[in-house]
Amino acid sequence: MSRLIIPLSAFFFFMAESTYADLFSGEHFNSSRIFVPHFLFIFILFLTIFGSTKYGIIYGFIFGFLFDVVYTEILGVYAFLFAFLALVVSRLMKLVHSNIFIAALISTAAIAALEILVYEANGLIKDTGMNFTEFATIRLLPTLLLNFAFIIILAFPIKRIIEKANFESD
Template sequence: MNRFFLPLLLFVFFTVESIFVQLLPSEFFYGKWILVPRFLIVALLLLSIYGSLKHAILYGFAFGLLFDIVYTEIIGIYLFLFPLTIYLVMRAMKVLQANALVVTLAILAGIALLELVIYKMNSFLHITDISLKEFADMRLLPTLCLNLIFIAAAFYPLKRYYEKLVEREILS
């Protein structure tokens, strides 16, 4: 049972992202802000820091492919970006201390990187035509604020869960 709880938990985060978007009415912010929940990548980044980098990258590939199949027209964007973001944040964490504040900032930097690369890709493919400043004001900052709230709520439960998995050698 313990072996299947982690993929199930990550799938729940994947599902909750789309449910969250459906439940939050766009009129709530007068159409000024676009909130993008990145709960799955937060969970994967915490897994890479407090659990297993290998498992985080494997789940990043799997859920990146699933994300591409379900949400995007181009297969490969999230398949490539999820593991890359996990790897880059983990490389940064090898140099930085792993206290809660630094980990939170590193995760927010990873989300910002992910959002910026997706924006640049969409801009390159002419899917979007908004300026970088508009993107930052309308999407990037609200997304970082939303995910900061999620990190504050989920940080310690996920950290404890991942550390217990490492102790029980499920993530070995």
Template sequence: MNKNWLIPIFTIIFFGIESNFTNFFPSFLFSENWVFVPRFLLIFFLLQAIYYDEKSAYIYSFVMGLVVDIVFVDILGVHLFWYPATVYVISKIMKSVHPYFIIVTIVSLFGITIFDFGIYAFYYALQITDQSVQSFVSERLFPTLIMNFTFYVIVFYPLRNYFKKIKKQRDEEKGMFQT
């Protein structure tokens, strides 16, 4: 049985969780200046590109980038560009290394860093933000990486196993129809 239909469901679930996460996150436990930004969709897309299919990860990241821009951002194109661009860079890096947990973790955190710096640079260039780089790194990027690392550790094995399973099914189905 083909379980590809779970990918759009996971995408919608992660979008919903990411959208509402800050409403329920106990930020009072941490510094007042820290800003935690969930990047759950990005983690999902990166794992999809690494363990299942790059092309579908590009498509989903493009579509969801557009949705995020329409729903949350006044400027179309920020997430529309950075989601697929980050997936592309990370998938190219992963082609030259083994997809072990620690390596994928480091590369995924690097992907989140690329993504956040890209969005920060875009907003800084348009003068939407005047936050200094040092302030951005200490108050936003660092807390974001910590929070997303925690999420990553929780979802890594279930998502990796799911993507490997449906990739194996897809490859077996492809092999059945070749002569």
């Protein structure tokens, strides 16, 4: 059962993102701010930090591709970025002590990098509809606040889920 907890949790966070986006979109609250949940990506980063770099990258690629298929028009962007940023985070965590506070800060920075890189990729392929300043105030900052709050609330439970999976044998 401990081996199923990681894929089931990843799938749960994948589904939770779309549910959150449907229930709490800015349109429901007459807000122009865009709060983008990255619950799955946070789970993948925590898997990389507290579990296994190998599994973090694999799950990043698989669920990133699934994310691309379901939610985006451009296949491969999230698949590449989830896996690549999981690798970058694993390398960064080798330079610092792996505690929950540092993991929260680095995960928030990785979310910022993800958002900016996706914005730039969309800018290369098509018009994004907003300049970078608008993007930063309307989408990036609200997204970082939402996801940092998510990390604060669920960091310890996610860490425990990952620790229960016992990656030492891998």
